[in-house]
Structure formats: C-alpha cells, structure tokens
Amino acid sequence: MKNLILVATLLMGFSAFSQNKMDPSKVSYPPADASPMDATYFPLQVTSSKTETPKVKVLYSRPQKKNRVIFGNLVKYGEIWRMGANENTEIKFYTPVKIAGKDIPAGTYSLFAIPNEKEWTIVLNSDVDKWGAFSYDKSKDVVRLNVPTEKTASVIEYFSISFVQTKLGADLYSGWDSTQVKFAIEFK
Numbered sequence: 363m364k365n366l367i368l369v370a371t372l373l374m375g376f377s378a379f380s381q382n383k384m385d386p387s388k389v390s391y392p393p394a395d396a397s398p399m400d401a402t403y404f405p406l407q408v409t410s411s412k413t414e415t416p417k418v419k420v421l422y423s424r425p426q427k428k429n430r431v432i433f434g435n436l437v438k439y440g441e442i443w444r445m446g447a448n449e450n451t452e453i454k455f456y457t458p459v460k461i462a463g464k465d466i467p468a469g470t471y472s473l474f475a476i477p478n479e480k481e482w483t484i485v486l487n488s489d490v491d492k493w494g495a496f497s498y499d500k501s502k503d504v505v506r507l508n509v510p511t512e513k514t515a516s517v518i519e520y521f522s523i524s525f526v527q528t529k530l531g532a533d534l535y536s537g538w539d540s541t542q543v544k545f546a547i548e549f550k
Contacts, residue, residue, distance in 0.1 A: 397425040397447035404525035404532045422451035424520040432539035442495045450492045460548040462507035509543045
C-alpha cells in the first residue's frame, strides 16, 4: 500500500512538472543595453591562453559619450557617481590589498567617485548588488581617497577602466571623454 501511494505521488508530481514546462516561443529577450557590461582584470586577461590567477576584477557598465559633455554636465560635479552606468561598479580583490595606506580584506566592493574638475574622491564601499548610486550609504565606506584628474591625449568614447602594473601592485585607471584618474592598489 505504501508503495502504491509513493508511485501515485511521484506520477502526480511528474505530471505537474511536465505541465509547467515553459513554451520556448513565449520567451522574450531584452534588447542589447546601450551601456554594455564589461569586466577587466589585473593582470590583464587579454587572451584565453592567459593562465595567471587574477588579483583584481572590475565589473562595470560602459556608457558612451555620444557627443555629450560628460563631467560637470551629465555626471555632476560634487555628487556621488557609480563610475559607469546601470548597476554599481564592483571591484573584487582576490587577496588582501592596501589602498591609500588602508588594509582592505579580500572581497567584493562597490566603486564610486565624486568627480570635480581638478580632483576626484574615489570611494570603496561595502554595499554591493545595488542599482546606481540611489541607495549609496556613506556609513558603509571602506576607504576614500582624493586623486587628481588628468587630461587624456584623445577623447574616450566609452567609459573605460584598466590597470597598469607598478612595483608594488597596479594603478587602476578610469577614463571617459577627455578626463582620467588613477589610484594605486598595493598587493600584500
């Protein structure tokens, strides 16, 4: 009798499962985003043949200039900015690092900036998986540092992040339009 009840229960469950199967013709896919998501690593992962373990990964969306004035206009001076578009830009450290003299544990953080014409405040924040800077919480800042702006040699159409190796680690560069900033990451 127990076996009969078990078989009946299994058949009813299977029947319900097979009826809930999604019809592939009813799937709708969103269009491509205007600010595509991208990732950059240090060491830079240029080809799939790279086998070096990453130390840092940045996941971010890349808005375009599109003939707009970016800093001081689209991205307001003196206001917190997510350093990209869409979701917060996230930076993952695979090992502990040091930024602006502060020890930062391995983990994932949000990366923000407060741009100004001659100097930006870079903000590493422990709150992740958020959209934009709308729910930014200053009390969750891990480190803040001020860095000077630099003019680029040419206009950068897509907001971009990259790394340059240094003696103690890497400088993280971010640039868009005709402005770039950098800050040092020291690997422990």
